[in-house]
Amino acid sequence: MTRAVTNVVCTLVFSSTYSHGDSELQEVIQYNNGIVETIARGGLVDIYPWMKLFPNRSLSKLKACITVRDRLLSRKLEEHKASLSDGDPRDLLEALLQGQTGSGWGQKSYGSKEERITDDHVLMTAAEAFGAGVETTSTTLLWILAYLLHHPEVQERVQRELDENVGCERAVSVSDRGQLPYLDCVINEGMRIRPVSPVLIPHTAMTDSSIGGHAVRQGTRVLVNMWSIHHDPQHWDKPDLFNPDRFLDDQGQRATPSCFLPFGAGPRVCVGESLARLELFLFLSSLLQRMSFRLPDGDSPPNLQGRLGVVLQPLPYKAVVFPRPGWEGGVK
Numbered sequence: 595m596t597r598a599v600t601n602v603v604c605t606l607v608f609s610s611t612y613s614h615g616d617s618e619l620q621e622v623i624q625y626n627n628g629i630v631e632t633i634a635r636g637g638l639v640d641i642y643p644w645m646k647l648f649p650n651r652s653l654s655k656l657k658a659c660i661t662v663r664d665r666l667l668s669r670k671l672e673e674h675k676a677s678l679s680d681g682d683p684r685d686l687l688e689a690l691l692q693g694q695t696g697s698g699w700g701q702k703s704y705g706s707k708e709e710r711i712t713d714d715h716v717l718m719t720a721a722e723a724f725g726a727g728v729e730t731t732s733t734t735l736l737w738i739l740a741y742l743l744h745h746p747e748v749q750e751r752v753q754r755e756l757d758e759n760v761g762c763e764r765a766v767s768v769s770d771r772g773q774l775p776y777l778d779c780v781i782n783e784g785m786r787i788r789p790v791s792p793v794l795i796p797h798t799a800m801t802d803s804s805i806g807g808h809a810v811r812q813g814t815r816v817l818v819n820m821w822s823i824h825h826d827p828q829h830w831d832k833p834d835l836f837n838p839d840r841f842l843d844d845q846g847q848r849a850t851p852s853c854f855l856p857f858g859a860g861p862r863v864c865v866g867e868s869l870a871r872l873e874l875f876l877f878l879s880s881l882l883q884r885m886s887f888r889l890p891d892g893d894s895p896p897n898l899q900g901r902l903g904v905v906l907q908p909l910p911y912k913a914v915v916f917p918r919p920g921w922e923g924g925v926k
């Protein structure tokens with residue numbers, strides 16, 4: 595799952611699409627995993643930065659992974675600079691480079707030093723797409739599959755919807771989304787019940803303000819408790835129950851309650867929301883069209899408690915995957 599999602603972000607950022615087992619993709623996955631594993635383990639160094647002077651294995655691993663990441667992204671940046679052209683950018687690096695030089699998209703050249711996009715801005719923006727776009731999407735997929743193992747009846751209903759609206763003669767495409775409302779509900783319910791970011795990225799109030807009648811002074815650290823919003827019994831009936839139907843109204847149409855905010859809200863809302871929704875839809879629909887997931891004989895269903903690191907992850911679990919009728923021969 596991580597490999598597939600990483601591949602999507604590589605295509606978006608620097609137009610490289612890798613095939614299975616490619617060593618460069620392996621390198622990207624390894625450094626990304628290393629960063630995800632260690633970044634939330636900063637512990638005391640995050641609070642007392644001077645403690646970085648003492649030996650710290652997590653910090654050393656984090657630095658080593660960042661060095662590999664920066665080397666790879668710098669190489670991609672140089673390759674892009676060498677082939678930079680005007681016109682529609684082919685990927686994020688090219689769009690940022692065009693912004694840097696003022697070429698393409700009819701942009702003006704930036705004047706002062708402070709306004710200029712530096713190479714460092716370009717590299718860090720590209721790095722952020724990996725940091726924010728891989729673990730979130732792959733973890734959401736793993737949570738949804740974990741819930742489907744707990745609720746085989748939900749998996750069967752999604753597959754019925756797929757059979758009736760897409761069939762097994764062709765692959766699912768984005769244009770099928772309108773005809774697959776129940777799958778959308780399953781995705782939403784997965785993101786509601788296990789938000790990968792239970793407490794959103796810390797924000798700082800830029801001006802004196804208020805939230806729900808509470809005064810918030812300029813400079814105050816604001817933490818949004820998404821877990822509590824998504825489990826508030828005043829807004830959700832039996833919030834601890836996995837029930838995709840809560841995203842359908844009385845007429846069976848899609849409904850999105852106002853307190854459903856898996857991507858945050860306001861000016862700092864997730865910039866990758868559309869991409870993430872597209873990925874979740876295409877990965878899940880393609881998987882469930884072609885195969886079924888069940889528990890290995892005698893195994894208990896996945897632990898749904900999760901473990902909090904950079905994101906809220908399910909604990910590792912096993913599933914038996916088998917082709918659905920009509921897909922025994924593999925991809926069509």
Ligand code: HEM
Pocket residue numbers: 603722723724726727728730731734785790791794795796856857858859861862863864865866867869870
């Ligand atoms: C299921 C997948 C995803 C979920 C649940 C998710 C969720 C979020 C949330 C909750 C935030 C914080 C919003 C806030 O603090 O107010 C965020 C920020 C962000 N996300 Fe996502 N995200 C996902 C996928 C992606 C993808 C695929 C990308 C890009 C490739 C991405 C890029 C970003 C960036 C750059 C930010 C920071 C935005 C800012 O601070 O202005 N995310 N995301």
